[in-house]
Amino acid sequence: MPEVIKFTIDGKECQAEAGQTIYEAAVANGVYIPVLCHFEGLKPVGSCRICSVRVNGRWMASCTQPVTPGLVIENDVPEVEEYRKAIIEMLFVEGNHFCPACEKSGNCELQALAYRYQIMVPQFPYLFPKKEIEAFPKFLLEHNRCVQCQRCLRAVQTKDGKKIFALKNRSGRVRINVDKKLAARLTEEEAQKAMEVCPVGAILKKEVGFRLPIGKRKFDHRPIGSEIEEKK
């Protein structure tokens, strides 16, 4: 019998299994915690910090923090939501995001989060960084839109575990670096997967674009997170 862990999120009594992260446990209890770098089935890296919650006054990323008995978690409270909103805004000013011209618009998780958090104008000044677009045989890498969530890094590797996508540089210069030789050997399926795990329009498979008409895109009708909240 798996051990049952009892904890609360915003006063709501929840149950979890040992080994679950706070995020996983929240989803299982019908509580939405926003995530961006997290992707089901991939090892969490805690890079975007949007899923931060406050536990007994301490901030922690719910995608990496294991749930333990008796945790008192603050999630949908003004300060936590305000800080998350700030992170989303930081991502917008740190890159160059022009939604109307982006193939991912309507399917983009960053855009969907911005809508959910009702961001009109970011509180931060735009940094207008100079970034490039790289082309590989099967896909394009649009650095202007990359949020460095490391999903591609984790999802697509060679069979012998070599990294096709890796981080390069540090500080504000950090970026996704593609191994050209290995990228050239990607199968159609792998390229498709890389594009699908990308939460934004940074990885685009060549020769397809604007495939879904407006109205049929992922976030056209319901805000991101609705599917979790409706399970309640």
Add this chain to the structure above:
Amino acid sequence: MDYKKVLPKYRKDRTRLIEILKEIQSAEGFISDKAVQAVADNLGLSRAEVEGVISFYHFLSDRPLGKYVVHLNNSITAEMAGRERVARTLEQETDCRFGQTSADGLVTLLETSCIGMNDQEPAALINGVVFTGLTPEKVKKIVAWMRQGKLVQDMVEETGDGANSHELVRAMFRNNIRKTGPVVFGDYSTGQALTRALSLTPEAVIDEVKKANLLGRGGAGFPTGLKWEFCRKEKGEQHFVICNADEGEPGTFKDRVILTERPQMVFEGMAIAGYAVGARLGLLYLRHEYTYLRRYLEHVLQKMREQGWLGQNIAGRGFAFDIEIKMGAGAYICGEESALIESAEGKRGEPRDRPPFPVQKGYLNLPSTVNNVETLATATQILARGAGWFRSMGTQVSAGTKVLSVSGDCDRPGIYEVEYGLAVRELLDMVGAKDTLAVQVGGPSGNCISEAGFGRKICFSDLATGGSIIIFNKSRDLLAVVRNFLEFFIEESCGWCVPCRAGNVLLKKKFEKIASGRGTAQDLKEIEAWGKIIKSMSRCGLGQTSPNPVLTTLANFNDLYQSLINKEADFIPEFDLNRAVAEACALTGRKFQEEHDHA
């Protein structure tokens, strides 16, 4: 270089990637495309991964560099000691700009963060050799030598005190030990503590350290005995002791001096820790900037092996323990223990998520205790003299002594071993500081205090510090200090998480707006709020402390900020139209007329 001949000796050991890259760079001057491919193939990595490691560290380069590579330190005390003139002279004499290599390929000029010479600035590393107390005149002489092709080692004309003069060190600078204390710089005879430890059970050794209430000296103050106990209790086929000798907090240089004058005490502490946690191997993670100490430390280790204090059968008691030195490659973040472990494994020095903690899954995912240089030296003395002796010094919570690195505006910068509980004012008297405006306790990530706080005490329950104390007198511009610190954190952020990577850049932008006189009361509110967001949301200690230069000066020097802001205006836009137009006019050669009415 024939990679096929060089690489086999590393036995395809991925944890030695940084070492491999360093060997290639020292032979060829940089790491070429061809080298990257050879290394990647040899270790079974992708090129992208190897490039990721090279680009993470200050001292690895994938582009050709000059015959002489100058890394001029850019810490605040260097600025105060005339760094700007030294930098300009370097540029003039070499006909080269910072960030570039001279056309004749002779010199590359680069900047680097604090190299641990804060009491003897301006300082630089030239091909790994440390030069201190630089002046425009000295720079001219050095560049002239470069033109003659002189070996950098031969440019060191005079050597410093103590082991700095040892033939394996030959360093030009001084230890500047101004005050010795009874612990780290007290009476010591190698092996005494270890002999006593080995006569006890490992549990009793841990108990002794716990009774002494030894708290980590690197800054975080975690109880050492508890850490050892956690580590010991973890199951694993092997346990490790790692000595953190990556002091990168600007203004800290005490570990350099301890490793120069008391290496045996540190190594003995590692052996004691090894016995306590059940480890057979210890790693000394030495920051790249201290490469000059490596041969000397290897020599000390060899002597200790010969004397039976390290090796298969220590003190004849059947305990086996040895120590290896792992070199860093230039990254402040590697002082964070989980980032240090990543780096020791030959990877990018990015912190890990916790849990699991290093005591559970550390080096090679095995239980590891990471302790600071001074902590381990102190543990040796505790075992030699007993917990009671140790607790008779310092305060109730903060037992023992602390080695401080004092720099900035004072007559006697250097190393001071003091008992915990010393008031800042007493320290200022001790070091000969006059007209003091501010004291930066604990480096940029610490606290900038004003005169109102000079009665506060240096200890874990009040002003905690890893050892960095930087003093600014009333002639100094505090804004320049804050700016320098903010730039430091922007550069040293590993870039993994959003609040630290982007937030610190935005914080600096807001700071510049205020510093330029274009701030309002609203901007002051925002800069404080942004600082709190970065602190709360960041993944590791770097981002959790990086806004401190702003936040602590806002709290302790609020008048300064109040004097900077425009009290009449409710809002001043980020974009300065007049300045932008003036710039455009200057570029196009037109006459600039200021516009006044945009409201």
